[in-house]
Amino acid sequence: GAGVSQSPSNKVTEKGKDVELRCDPISGHTALYWYRQSLGQGLEFLIYFQGNSAPDKSGLPSDRFSAERTGGSVSTLTIQRTQQEDSAVYLCASSLTSGETYEQYFGPGTRLTVT
């Protein structure tokens, strides 16, 4: 079946602009995770959804970052007033449900470049 998809695959934006990144998880997966992959910081957790709720937002780096999930499916990560340090690959993953033993399936990522 279809895997996790993300759009856009690449996004170049000017500093100060807002961006929206989209994630379509695997159908039926109730848990959805956002991560960020950057050269200096490696792979970092940002936020996790179980259904439409976000019980863990501890990885969001600032209040410029927000995310929502609707219908227990698609999720959008929004970065307001982008800064150059936001440049990274943003990865989305989904799993059947939340928990330590459930495999996460990753999407291809969105490469964000802030100029």
Add this chain to the structure above:
Amino acid sequence: AQSVSQHNHHVILSEAASLELGCNYSYGGTVNLFWYVQYPGQHLQLLLKYFSGDPLVKGIKGFEAEFIKSKFSFNLRKPSVQWSDTAEYFCAVPGNTGKLIFGQGTTLQVKP
């Protein structure tokens, strides 16, 4: 809090050489561990996982890892690497919500 450390950041091997990538974790409770791989231009995918039971875990493409509790280690091994194993490898431990805490990653370059 859980943490994961990978010792080798960049490894270069010739084809047919043996591989061992180090991973150490810091956590005192029940341990679940993962190795993920990211091939060039592809997305992260699961290589193997350990939850309990046999500490020697077999994964895809001939990879295996051994969980050694006394050493807090979960090293990844492959007896004979191929050029197609060139990739970045991540060790990870799940937090209580399932969020993954990754090591710094190891870039493996296999020379043909």
